Amino acid sequence: MSLRVFSANELKMHPSAQPDAFEVFRRDVYPLIDAHVLVAEREAVFLRELLLKKESTLRSSTPAHLTTSSVVLDPQSEAFLMLLHNKIGEWVYPGGHADGSWELLHSSLRECFEETSLPSLEVIPPWFVKDEALGIHCPHFFQKYLIRSNASEPAHVHFDAVYVFRASSRRAQHDPLESSGLRWFSKEELREHSKRQDGSVVSGVDALTARVCLRAMQSALGPGGAQGRLC
Numbered sequence: 001m002s003l004r005v006f007s008a009n010e011l012k013m014h015p016s017a018q019p020d021a022f023e024v025f026r027r028d029v030y031p032l033i034d035a036h037v038l039v040a041e042r043e044a045v046f047l048r049e050l051l052l053k054k055e056s057t058l059r060s061s062t063p064a065h066l067t068t069s070s071v072v073l074d075p076q077s078e079a080f081l082m083l084l085h086n087k088i089g090e091w092v093y094p095g096g097h098a099d100g101s102w103e104l105l106h107s108s109l110r111e112c113f114e115e116t117s118l119p120s121l122e123v124i125p126p127w128f129v130k131d132e133a134l135g136i137h138c139p140h141f142f143q144k145y146l147i148r149s150n151a152s153e154p155a156h157v158h159f160d161a162v163y164v165f166r167a168s169s170r171r172a173q174h175d176p177l178e179s180s181g182l183r184w185f186s187k188e189e190l191r192e193h194s195k196r197q198d199g200s201v202v203s204g205v206d207a208l209t210a211r212v213c214l215r216a217m218q219s220a221l222g223p224g225g226a227q228g229r230l231c
Contacts, residue, residue: 003133003136004122004123004124004125004132004136005120005121005122005123005168006109006120006121006122006123007119007120008113008117008118008119008120011106011109011110011113021101021102021103022054022102024102025051025102025103025104025137026052028134028137029104029134029137029138030051030052032129032131032134032135032138033051033138033139034048036126036128036129036138037126037138037139037140037141037142043144046064047142047159050064050065050066050159051066054102057098057099057100057101057102057104058099058100059097059099062154062156063156063157064156064157064158064159065097065098065156065157065158065159066098066104066142066158066159066160066161067095067096067097067098067158067159067160067161068095068096068097068098068104068107068108068111068139068160068161068163069093069094069095069096069108069111069143069160069161069162069163070093070094070095070108070109070111070112070121070162070163070164070165071093071162071163071164071165071212071213071216071217071220072093072094072112072116072118072121072164072165072166072167073124073164073165073166073167073217073220074166074167074170074184075166075167075168075169075170077166077217077221078186078187079170079184079185079186079187080093080184080185080187080190080213080217081093081094081116081167081172081182081183081184082182082183082184082185082205083115083116083174083178083179083181083182084174084179084180084181084182084183084204085178085179086177086178086179086180089204090201090204090205090206090209091183091185091204091205091206091209092209093209093212093213094111094112094115094116095108095111095112095160096111096115098161104137104139104161104163105123105136105137105163108161108163108165109121109123109163109165112165114175114178115174115175115178115179116172116173116174116182117172117173117174117175118167118168118169118171118172119168119169119171120167120168121165121166121167121168122165122166122167122168123136123163123164123165124164124165124166124220124221125138125220126138126140126219126220127219127220127221127222128219128222139161139162139163140162140163140164140215140216140219140220141162141215141216141219142159142160142161142162143159143160143162143212144157144158144159144160145157145158145160162212162216164216164217164219164220170184185205185213187214187217189205190205190210190213190214191210191214193205193206193207193209193210194207194210194211194214195207
């Protein structure tokens with residue numbers, strides 16, 4: 001089995017492998033992010049600072065903290081797995097809080113397995129990172145989300161580390177505690193949703209969510225979609 005393929009059982013058996021994960025991230029992963037992901041970002045300076053603070057993966061970190069997400073492709077890399085989120089009533093890709101962990105890839109895999117019940121996932125690193133062993137740990141980009149204040153927490157910002165996975169099959173199940181449905185959206189469907197510029201939500205799909213998925217796929221497969229399947 002490829003080193004890029006992870007199973008749900010493996011993750012349960014090895015819940016955490018890096019006690020010094022923050023130092024590993026700062027030494028090995030951060031330079032990749034700094035060189036390839038942040039250059040063109042308007043909020044690059046603030047995000048760089050956030051990535052070098054150990055507390056940034058904690059929910060209590062304000063005014064911003066890191067979260068993790070996964071854009072999941074089907075075996076043919078033609079469709080995206082989306083979940084109908086219970087609280088917001090929209091189709092979203094899997095994700096959640098890192099809860100203090102600097103193993104961001106591990107956090108993204110864990111959330112994805114929990115929310116989709118997929119048996120295994122292939123990690124597709126950014127196509128422009130040449131060192132594959134490190135590349136699988138490098139997020140494709142960070143997506144900023146403004147979180148409104150509520151009864152339990154003040155307004156804050158999520159910088160979401162987006163990873164890309166490829167499923168070995170379409171046999172997935174949603175967690176009813178998190179979502180009320182699950183569906184594979186074609187590239188063509190999301191392209192249509194991505195064209196909206198007015199911030200509207202149509203058929204439960206936010207245009208920004210569609211654009212994030214398409215951007216992640218392009219980052220994973222490259223300009224010509226040439227990345228090979230390993231599952």
